[in-house]
Amino acid sequence: MIYMEEFDVVVVGAGPAGSITAKYAAMGGASVLMLEKRQEVGSPVRCGEGIARKWIDEVGIKLDKRWIAHEVKGAKIVSPDGTEFRIDEEYAGSEVGTMIERDIFDKALAEDAVKAGAELRLKSAVRGLLFDDSGKVSGVRVESLEGTYEVKAGAVVGADGFESQVGRWGGIDTTIKPNDITSAIQYRMVDIVPDPDYAEFFLGTTWAPGGYVWIFPKSETSANVGVGILLSNVKEPGDAKKYLDRFIQNRPGLKKGRIIEIVSGGVPVSAPLDETVKDGLLLVGDAARQTNPLTGGGIANGCIAGKIAGETLAAAAKEGDFSRQFLMRYENGWRDRLEEELYRDWMAKEKLVGLDDDTLNKMIHVLSESDIDELSVYRILEEIKKRYPELVKEIEDLL
Amino acid sequence: MIRIDVSKCMHCGACVGTCPVNAMFLNDATLEIYDNCIDCGLCVRVCPVAALTMIKG
Numbered sequence: 001m002i003y004m005e006e007f008d009v010v011v012v013g014a015g016p017a018g019s020i021t022a023k024y025a026a027m028g029g030a031s032v033l034m035l036e037k038r039q040e041v042g043s044p045v046r047c048g049e050g051i052a053r054k055w056i057d058e059v060g061i062k063l064d065k066r067w068i069a070h071e072v073k074g075a076k077i078v079s080p081d082g083t084e085f086r087i088d089e090e091y092a093g094s095e096v097g098t099m100i101e102r103d104i105f106d107k108a109l110a111e112d113a114v115k116a117g118a119e120l121r122l123k124s125a126v127r128g129l130l131f132d133d134s135g136k137v138s139g140v141r142v143e144s145l146e147g148t149y150e151v152k153a154g155a156v157v158g159a160d161g162f163e164s165q166v167g168r169w170g171g172i173d174t175t176i177k178p179n180d181i182t183s184a185i186q187y188r189m190v191d192i193v194p195d196p197d198y199a200e201f202f203l204g205t206t207w208a209p210g211g212y213v214w215i216f217p218k219s220e221t222s223a224n225v226g227v228g229i230l231l232s233n234v235k236e237p238g239d240a241k242k243y244l245d246r247f248i249q250n251r252p253g254l255k256k257g258r259i260i261e262i263v264s265g266g267v268p269v270s271a272p273l274d275e276t277v278k279d280g281l282l283l284v285g286d287a288a289r290q291t292n293p294l295t296g297g298g299i300a301n302g303c304i305a306g307k308i309a310g311e312t313l314a315a316a317a318k319e320g321d322f323s324r325q326f327l328m329r330y331e332n333g334w335r336d337r338l339e340e341e342l343y344r345d346w347m348a349k350e351k352l353v354g355l356d357d358d359t360l361n362k363m364i365h366v367l368s369e370s371d372i373d374e375l376s377v378y379r380i381l382e383e384i385k386k387r388y389p390e391l392v393k394e395i396e397d398l399l
Numbered sequence: 400m401i402r403i404d405v406s407k408c409m410h411c412g413a414c415v416g417t418c419p420v421n422a423m424f425l426n427d428a429t430l431e432i433y434d435n436c437i438d439c440g441l442c443v444r445v446c447p448v449a450a451l452t453m454i455k456g
Contacts, residue, residue, distance in 0.1 A: 037425075037426060037427050038427055039427070044410075046411060123427070125426045125427065127424075127426075143426070161412065161416075162412055162413070162415075162416035163412030163413075163415035163416040163423075163425055164416065165415075165421070165424065168421050175419050178417075178441060178444075178445075181416070181417055181445060183413060183444075183445045183446070183447050184413075184447060185447040185448065231417065231441070231444060231445050234444045234445065236449075237443050237444055237446060237449040237451070237452070238446070238447070238448055238449025240447035240448075241447055241448050241449070262409065263411075264409040264411040264413065264447040264448055265411040265412065265413050265447070266411070266412065266413030266414075266416045266417055266445055268416070
């Protein structure tokens with residue numbers, strides 16, 4: 001028999017969730033192989049590039065000026081009629097505060113993983129899983145520069161993003177419905193006049209039915225300008241691009257700008273999956289649908305879950321036990337940390353996407369006149385309830 | 400069946416993640432569509448840049 005390589009852990013995908021998982025697994029003594037299908041980590045960028053500072057300590061990421069592009073004071077939510085509601089970055093969720101260069105950020109996290117002892121192979125696409133006689137996932141089949149080969153693994157980690165295949169191959173149903181998927185496109189624009197102090201979110205059916213337009217400044221004269229539209233609200237193919245182009249044409253500070261990068265993608269905005277582990281398999285990040293369903297932000301939760309996954313896998317390697325039962329430590333860990341917020345924000349999203357422009361206007365008027373300082377679903381509902389209790393009734397019953 | 404306009408495709412994977420029957424695969428800069436496609440058209444709609452079209456036959 002031909003010699004087959006074997007690792008405790010094979011991580012599929014070298015985005016932030018994959019790299020953090022690989023890093024913590026390797027730090028804990030596991031042998032780790034991370035496979036990335038692209039020839040370069042972090043490129044092409046598929047992200048709005050906003051993060052908050054408050055969660056990065058938790059996952060052991062050190063602020064690094066190599067990947068910090070710009071700082072903002074907070075978020076600005078703009079209603080369909082143009083009313084603004086501002087919120088300080090400290091209270092504005094996991095995506096507002098620091099604008100990053102995602103390609104450099106991803107490379108830095110991959111570097112951390114490699115320094116911790118993980119091996120990284122590029123241009124290496126995983127095309128299928130291996131299973132042992134008991135049905136446990138036991139490795140991967142790889143197509144790469146070196147040809148096609150198989151690698152044995154105690155556990156395989158699906159960190160393969162929105163388009164994840166690993167979960168489906170391994171028997172975890174990651175399929176999500178059209179009303180839980182966002183079609184998104186973004187331009188990196190230069191020679192524009194963004195508000196350099198705020199990450200702006202524009203709501204309303206005119207600009208983004210069942211979603212929002214964002215302007216995330218990357219300097220005084222440049223920004224990521226994008227739109228996400230709920231798939232169930234897409235009428236014609238290419239709607240996302242049409243909505244974005246129209247928004248830009250209607251915005252004096254943007255319409256003379258120039259585009260130096262186009263980013264597109266699908267964003268999961270679903271409720272949490274029923275399961276993210278099997279014997280010898282776990283999912284993390286967008287692949288596990290851990291993305292915040294209200295904002296579409298995936299970096300924070302991917303990194304937080306990645307750390308829990310890496311620590312679990314290191315312990316599993318020590319015990320020599322990669323069973324579903326052991327890996328439930330990860331499943332329970334990420335649910336304890338993230339599930340309540342994910343579920344609450346998903347319900348808020350379900351409610352928000354059904355609101356007409358009049359109602360959105362009313363809500364944002366209330367918020368702009370209030371002294372609310374925290375962008376949490378709970379605080380917002382509380383404030384709106386004072387003026388429009390009927391608006392809040394339905395979602396409150398759910399909560 | 401689904402046709403890919405390779406000059407428009409951004410290789411972003413929005414279609415792959417949306418496909419309800421796992422009939423697509425994005426290998427770096429190559430998008431593959433398999434025979435188990437059920438012509439539901441969700442990939443055509445989710446594509447942010449209209450790179451996919453449904454054709455008869």
